[in-house]
Structure formats: C-alpha cells, structure tokens
Amino acid sequence: MSLDGTTTTRATLPVVAHPATPRLRRAVVTGIARAHDGTLYVNYATGTSATGIWRLSPGGGPPVRIARLPADGFPNGLALDERRGVLYAADSVRGTVWRVPGSGGPAVAWARRTELEPSHAGGFGANGVKVHRGAVWVSNSDRGTLLRLPVRDDGSAGPPETRATGLDGVDDFCFAGTGRTVLAALDGGQVVLVGRDGSRAAVLGEADGLSGPTSVAVRGRTVYVPSAAYRTRRAPNLVLARLRYPSGRL
Structure with a gap:
C-alpha cells in the first residue's frame, strides 16, 4: 500500500x-x-x-x-x-x-x-x-x-x-520503542498500551475509526493499525496515529 x-x-x-x-x-x-x-x-x-x-x-x-x-x-x-x-x-x-x-x-x-x-x-x-x-x-x-x-x-x-x-481478544502487537512498552491490538475494538509492569490503558478505540483491529506497527513515531473487521464485518481500514513520547503514549 x-x-x-x-x-x-x-x-x-x-x-x-x-x-x-x-x-x-x-x-x-x-x-x-x-x-x-x-x-x-x-x-x-x-x-x-x-x-x-x-x-x-x-x-x-x-x-x-x-x-x-x-x-x-x-x-x-x-x-x-x-x-x-x-x-x-x-x-x-x-x-x-x-x-x-x-x-x-x-x-x-x-x-x-x-x-x-x-x-x-x-x-x-x-x-x-x-x-x-x-x-x-x-x-x-x-x-x-x-x-x-x-x-x-x-x-x-x-x-x-x-x-x-486481561488482554481479552489480543491479536498481534508491537513494541513502542526499545524498552518493554507494548501496543497491542484487541479484536474487540481497541489498541491498548501495556506497561512493563503489565498495566494496560486503552489508547485507541472505535471512535478513532478502529473496526476489529488485528495488528499494530510503529515506524518512528507513526503508529499503523490495520482493522480486518473479522467480528464487525464492516469498514476494514488502516488507521494512523502519532506517538507523543518514545514510551508509547499517543
């Protein structure tokens, strides 16, 4: 693409x-x-x-x-x-x-x-x-x-x-930087930030355009999230977001 x-x-x-x-x-x-x-x-x-x-x-x-x-x-x-x-x-x-x-x-x-x-x-x-x-x-x-x-x-x-x-429906994931902070796609409609201590916080959701996200990739400070829409059966897409900090926060 x-x-x-x-x-x-x-x-x-x-x-x-x-x-x-x-x-x-x-x-x-x-x-x-x-x-x-x-x-x-x-x-x-x-x-x-x-x-x-x-x-x-x-x-x-x-x-x-x-x-x-x-x-x-x-x-x-x-x-x-x-x-x-x-x-x-x-x-x-x-x-x-x-x-x-x-x-x-x-x-x-x-x-x-x-x-x-x-x-x-x-x-x-x-x-x-x-x-x-x-x-x-x-x-x-x-x-x-x-x-x-x-x-x-x-x-x-x-x-x-x-x-x-507690990462229900987790699919693919990636590391936000050189540390152990992870961005994970949950096919229920979210991307979550997983800290090195296992804590998690939703950073992207359906309101941002996600439709059953299946993977995440980071290049520089740009985050790419493909939505395969396996569950929703609507609007498969690619959403781009921006990392504010190298730690992975959007």
Missing part, C-alpha cells in the same frame, strides 16, 4: 482446491515479516500440504515455500530474527512456536507449552509473535495474555514468563 492509500498486489500464493484450514475452512495468508533487504516472509494456512512459510523476493518472481508446517495447524503471527537467521511462527491451534531457518529448511517445534494453547476447543491460542531484546514474545488470544520466552545461548526456549493478563 502506498502513502496515498493505493494498493498493489505484490504476489499471489498458489490456489488450494479444497482448503481445510482449522477454524476457518479457507486458505488465508496470516503473519508477515520483512528482512532489511526487502525480502518478505508470510504464513500460508490452508489445511493442506501447501501450509507453511513462503518467501517473496524483493526483485519479484513467484513466491517460494521455504518450510512446510503441519496441515492441521494454524500458523498465525510471524517474526524474523536476522541476527540468528531464523523465523518464528506462532501456531494458534497447536499451541506451538515453530522455528525455521531463514534460508529455508525443516520447521522445529521451538516451544510447545500449555500457556500457548487455546483455552477451549475451537479457540485461538498463540497469535502474535515478536523478537525483542533476547526473547520471543507471544500473545495468546483465548487467554488474553502476553508471554515472554527467553532465547537461551544455545538457541532453545526458556520457560515462558507471563508479562500481562
């Missing part, structure tokens, strides 16, 4: 004849991560053998799958750790964070924990995922939690730490 709102199709993933994605029963592109050279990585959830992580080269060309993920899972959020050369994909159905080499290769179940699982049958567990200051952070939509999983020296996952609770 350009600054004037014009949208352009960057790539189209292979059509799946009979998608059987858990929960949705249709093929969906979910998480996205961008490398410094412009390479894009996306999750493709189909319920078939096409499910996995796909790479889009900055120079164009067809998308290429670099890793297969289980057909009965739902890869959702996606994060890239360029320092370690790996990708992390949060599986909302299997309660798993998958790790995949950035160059491609077999997916490894990096973390599989109760804290990452859905709280009930038919729900969504691990959703958004970010790499930040030596740890992988994951949101759990069903449980309304924000988790921090330390990355050990050998690359394995440390035990999860619950950094915030």
Whole structure:
C-alpha cells in the first residue's frame, strides 16, 4: 500500500482446491515479516500440504515455500530474527512456536507449552509473535495474555514468563520503542498500551475509526493499525496515529 492509500498486489500464493484450514475452512495468508533487504516472509494456512512459510523476493518472481508446517495447524503471527537467521511462527491451534531457518529448511517445534494453547476447543491460542531484546514474545488470544520466552545461548526456549493478563481478544502487537512498552491490538475494538509492569490503558478505540483491529506497527513515531473487521464485518481500514513520547503514549 502506498502513502496515498493505493494498493498493489505484490504476489499471489498458489490456489488450494479444497482448503481445510482449522477454524476457518479457507486458505488465508496470516503473519508477515520483512528482512532489511526487502525480502518478505508470510504464513500460508490452508489445511493442506501447501501450509507453511513462503518467501517473496524483493526483485519479484513467484513466491517460494521455504518450510512446510503441519496441515492441521494454524500458523498465525510471524517474526524474523536476522541476527540468528531464523523465523518464528506462532501456531494458534497447536499451541506451538515453530522455528525455521531463514534460508529455508525443516520447521522445529521451538516451544510447545500449555500457556500457548487455546483455552477451549475451537479457540485461538498463540497469535502474535515478536523478537525483542533476547526473547520471543507471544500473545495468546483465548487467554488474553502476553508471554515472554527467553532465547537461551544455545538457541532453545526458556520457560515462558507471563508479562500481562486481561488482554481479552489480543491479536498481534508491537513494541513502542526499545524498552518493554507494548501496543497491542484487541479484536474487540481497541489498541491498548501495556506497561512493563503489565498495566494496560486503552489508547485507541472505535471512535478513532478502529473496526476489529488485528495488528499494530510503529515506524518512528507513526503508529499503523490495520482493522480486518473479522467480528464487525464492516469498514476494514488502516488507521494512523502519532506517538507523543518514545514510551508509547499517543
């Protein structure tokens, strides 16, 4: 999408004849991560053998799958750790964070924990995922939690730490700066500011134009909030806001 709102199709993933994605029963592109050279990585959830992580080269060309993920899972959020050369994909159905080499290769179940699982049958567990200051952070939509999983020296996952609770319907999130202040999208219609002590405060809502926000991104002091309108079924959009302070306050 350009600054004037014009949208352009960057790539189209292979059509799946009979998608059987858990929960949705249709093929969906979910998480996205961008490398410094412009390479894009996306999750493709189909319920078939096409499910996995796909790479889009900055120079164009067809998308290429670099890793297969289980057909009965739902890869959702996606994060890239360029320092370690790996990708992390949060599986909302299997309660798993998958790790995949950035160059491609077999997916490894990096973390599989109760804290990452859905709280009930038919729900969504691990959703958004970010790499930040030596740890992988994951949101759990069903449980309304924000988790921090330390990355050990050998690359394995440390035990999860619950950094915030009460985030009902939390989807994706981002860090407002270099600290641990988080902006999180709640699909009920809010963006909340989560402090390092787990406190939370609503900073954007439906009155600001949100319609089921699903993710948040910050560039400089500009906040970008896409609303997918999954629940409202009206006015999907992109809302821009301005950070007043590096701490994340709008």
